[in-house]
Amino acid sequence: MSIQFKHFVNTPESLVLDSLEGLCTLNPQLALAPADKASPDRSKVALICGGGSGHEPAHAGFATGCLLATAVCGNIFASPNASQVRRGIDLAENEKGTVIIVKNYTGDILNFGLAKEQYAAQHPEKADRVKFVIVADDVAVGKTQGKIVGRRGLAGTVLVYKIAGALAKRGGSLEEVYSIAQWVASRVGTIGVGLEHCHVPGTAASESHLSPSEIEIGMGIHNEPGNRRLSPVPPLKELIPQLLDFLTSTNDPERSFLPFRGNDKVVLLVNNLGGVSELELAGVVGEARRALDARGVQVERVLAGTFMTSLNMPGFSLTVLLLPSPADLDTSAPSTSLLLSLLDEKPNVPGWNSSRWGAIRLRxxxxxxxxxxxxxxxxxxxxxxxxxxxxxxxxxxxxxxxxxxxxxxxxxxxxxxxxxxxxxxxxxxxxxxxxxxxxxxxxxxxxxxxxxxxxxxxxxxxxxxxxxxxxxxxxxxxxxxxxxxxxxxxxxxxxxxxxxxxxxxxxxxxxxxxxxxxxxxxxxxxxxxxxxxxxxxxxxxxxxxxxxxxxxxxxxxxxxxxxxxxxxxxx
Missing domain, CATH: 1.25.40.340 (DhaL domain)
Structure with missing residues (x-):
């Protein structure tokens, strides 16, 4: 299968900045530092996220509204440096504190973490007002394989942004916003599948990674190889159950990450990795819903669209957020009604179009x-x-x-x-x-x-x-x-x-x-x-x-x- 290696750019080097400037044109609420035109609400907890570019609309497409205060963007698939992140923390300075949310990649953790520590060293009186949340939702990486580095952060991260951001907009305290972000991060799982890898602008044209009859399960969002390959390409009614096995398994010692107990309730996120048509994606949504229904899993919300891409990768990912069960009621778990109401709030951001929401379950x-x-x-x-x-x-x-x-x-x-x-x-x-x-x-x-x-x-x-x-x-x-x-x-x-x-x-x-x-x-x-x-x-x-x-x-x-x-x- 051929890889698309031609792109619409001025130059590969200017692509990220050109894209961010265009995003600011689309949404007057956004400002591109160091323009200093941004005026965040300093009476509420600020959320900071970021990482390498190439995952649009994440991360800048979620800035403002009820998601993020500041998005710090590096070059394609490369973490921003600590100085950039420090600038983001300074821009988000506020009265209630800041929560930094990053995906579990070494560069992101080191650079965002270094910026947090530098800020704490220079402002010791504010050191406890910056919290750090790491999202590692990739279920394709087994427990043995990820024993030291942990699992990668994928599209489930945007659910953490959305819920924590909506709570911050409501006026939640720093501890409340941090706690709900941590809880959601612990209950999301994501599995991706692709027909082919993507091509990074400015790099040499490469040969196909996969044959015309192959797909790859468990691919990362930076062209990392997956967990397995299948040939021939199975129909959705056979592929989706295999993907759900990764997400819902409770007897696989390598991948029993989420505590499914039976009669479970979930939020389903179907994410376009960049190169899948709307026609195909809707078919994925329908098949995923049917497959979860067949397992007795109650789908409380369905989200589908382009949330976290891998440039133009022809693939998609499935994310489930496992909602609290009766067994969680005696813990610090937030209520299901609170989580769903935070998800349902419509943010005014260019990357989160409310038309992507599926039907709300009404009882x-x-x-x-x-x-x-x-x-x-x-x-x-x-x-x-x-x-x-x-x-x-x-x-x-x-x-x-x-x-x-x-x-x-x-x-x-x-x-x-x-x-x-x-x-x-x-x-x-x-x-x-x-x-x-x-x-x-x-x-x-x-x-x-x-x-x-x-x-x-x-x-x-x-x-x-x-x-x-x-x-x-x-x-x-x-x-x-x-x-x-x-x-x-x-x-x-x-x-x-x-x-x-x-x-x-x-x-x-x-x-x-x-x-x-x-x-x-x-x-x-x-x-x-x-x-x-x-x-x-x-x-x-x-x-x-x-x-x-x-x-x-x-x-x-x-x-x-x-x-x-x-x-x-x-x-």
Missing amino acids: AEDPAALIAAVQRACTALVVEEPEITRMDNIAGDGDCGLTLKAGASAVLKEVERGRVTGEDVVGSVITIAQVAEEQMGGTSGALYSIFFSALAQGLQAHATAARTLTPAHWSAALSDALARLYTYTRARPPSRTLVDPLAAFAGALAAQGGADFAGAVRAAGDAALATRDLEAKAGRSAYVEGDRLRQERVPDPGAWGVKAIVEGLLG
């Missing part, structure tokens, strides 16, 4: 009751199939009952598989939307899929500050979903379609702020029944001769299906 107030309601609604559709089919033989083309039954039966199977759960409502609603699209098909399948997809978006939009969904969240999301549905259909009540009871249900629920669910169900039932006396303005019934519909007084079958669903939910 039902009573997860078991929600699933029971879903099962009742699906069962009600199955029971009503003959009656809906009879209605549709008169008012449509006769397939509405079977279509709804197919969708309901498929949802029941997803409940059995654990893909529809009250612990992850957004994910469950998305699953139901997919079922509607794939198992129902036709107009009904499309309408239901659009509605549930929009409902999932609405739930996320209205529950940004919560983790448990309330009736008010549901009500607001239903109104949003109905409005989104209206952009794809001309049907408006009264129209003798499923829109009639759906609009009645959403409207009645909104009128009471979600408080009167039973009243909303009655309104939907009344609207469905009223369709028997309505002129068909949309849907298949619009093509049926009007006199026949008036004589038969048959309710709209689609509307009757909505009635069955909401009555089933109510029980």
Whole structure:
């Protein structure tokens, strides 16, 4: 496999400075020392990080916002010298103290450590106000191999930045910020995989390290060789479980770094090492989530994007942050809710785009009751199939009952598989939307899929500050979903379609702020029944001769299906 060795640069020697100047152009909050234009908030703990360049957006792309006060950047894959780091400490001088966070590489530790000791020697009264955190999250390096030097620092470092930085922005004390950084650093693990190594600008063009049929697992971010090579390149469904074995193993004496105990909760970070397309990276995200679900690991957050690169390396890394378990409650572990809330805060920095965040896991107030309601609604559709089919033989083309039954039966199977759960409502609603699209098909399948997809978006939009969904969240999301549905259909009540009871249900629920669910169900039932006396303005019934519909007084079958669903939910 060929290595890309051509680059867009003025000169290799000016590349780092040119890049930093461009970054400052993108974000006026940033200033490039020694310009002395930066004005950090000196009432809060400062975070300093850095290391060699070539890992963009780390580290300068995370400066300011609620991540870092100062990023100290060396040449490509080379640590900044101690004088540069000292300058960074001086620029970040503040009232509460400073936490230095570095990856576990000898040059970084020596130069950042030397700068810290020099600062302490010159300011003995402030010596205890500069703390030092080392992140070593590479699980490809075994315990024997890393006995002296330890494991390398990889993409898990950015989770340490994010959580500690958000706590500092909230006004956390030096000890609080330092402690949470240390704890997160102790609970992250990362494994990388590449199709090829990268090329450093200004160096001679090199031959390929890997054959066209090979990949390498455990590569470092400075072109270091990996742990093993695989050939042929396996499909993701075979590769991802192998990578997760490195991260979650508890019986490998060389790599049992994280204390997985069963029923574990994690944050998943999928990091582009520089040369992977967005198309491929999204596939990695989906496969990693499925593989963790299959292991019984509960994924609380998913982050995906370009966070810590190895220049243009065609590869990616997986990082898991193992969240506190009940066994950790008696220790100094921070709470899961605190960690997740710090992760969820959106920083105003160029390197951390909030669009890279996956769906936040939202929980039902009573997860078991929600699933029971879903099962009742699906069962009600199955029971009503003959009656809906009879209605549709008169008012449509006769397939509405079977279509709804197919969708309901498929949802029941997803409940059995654990893909529809009250612990992850957004994910469950998305699953139901997919079922509607794939198992129902036709107009009904499309309408239901659009509605549930929009409902999932609405739930996320209205529950940004919560983790448990309330009736008010549901009500607001239903109104949003109905409005989104209206952009794809001309049907408006009264129209003798499923829109009639759906609009009645959403409207009645909104009128009471979600408080009167039973009243909303009655309104939907009344609207469905009223369709028997309505002129068909949309849907298949619009093509049926009007006199026949008036004589038969048959309710709209689609509307009757909505009635069955909401009555089933109510029980």
